[in-house]
Amino acid sequence: MRSLNAVNYFRITSLLLALIVIGTSIINASDISGILEKMDTGAKEVISKPTIFRVSELHSLPVSLRQYEFLIDHPRLSMLLAHIYDSSLDLYKIKIGPDGLVHVYDPAGLAGVMKLVNSIQGRRVYFISGYFDVLKMRFNGHMVLIISYSERLSEAGASVDSTTAGYIKVNSPLIGFFTKVMAFLFPKKVDERIVRFANAVKKVAIAVHDDPIGAYRKLAALDEVGSEDLKEFARLFLKRA
Helix, strand or coil: CHHHHHHHHHHHHHHHHCCCCCCCCCCCHHHHHHHHCCCCHHHHHHHHCCCEEEEEEEEEECCCHHHHHHHHHCHHHHHHHHHHHCHHHCCCEEEECCCCCEEEEECCCEEEEEEEEEEECCEEEEEEEEEEEECCEEEEEEEEEEEEEEEEEECCEEEEEEEEEEEEEECCHHHHHHHHHHHHHCHHHHHHHHHHHHHHHHHHHHHHHHCHHHHHHHHHHHCCCCHHHHHHHHHHHCCCC
């Protein structure tokens, strides 16, 4: 029974890692040191003693740096695009609170609150608190999500390389132990989940590049995007159309 619980838990933990996977090099020690200086004790502990650590990389996304930052900084709009172009994420809901916190909910038994703790060009850092339900048991945990990205220019136009590093810490030593065991025995379980979210990101990037007018019209038809966000989307994505 413990092994079954651990497998199910590990699957859901991997979903927590992939909440916003928009995933250019792996974060190096000096970068981590600088990030840690800006974090509170809880976030530092997650990075220094994670239960799970995963990295996801995406290369040559067909968007510019400014377009990519717009998608990162408008998670609700990006999730709506993901729902349009990849039905595998349909269950995920995102709500932005008046305090700017991002609330993510999956009715299958997952919820998290994401706070932006560091924002500079080329990097976003989030601190996430969440819970997950496994066989009628609820587990709590925290995650630090670091998205690093850079733009490449060529004759074909601009593209972005991006890396997402996720540090997850479970609030139970026992479950944390079994999670590490499952990470060793079943690495493909996590990789499959991350690939699913990475594929959704690719689909969105390709869609807004290849058919920005179509993407704009689909967003406008949903009547769920604010007029200012739609105007900004049009300014950034339709200027070449």
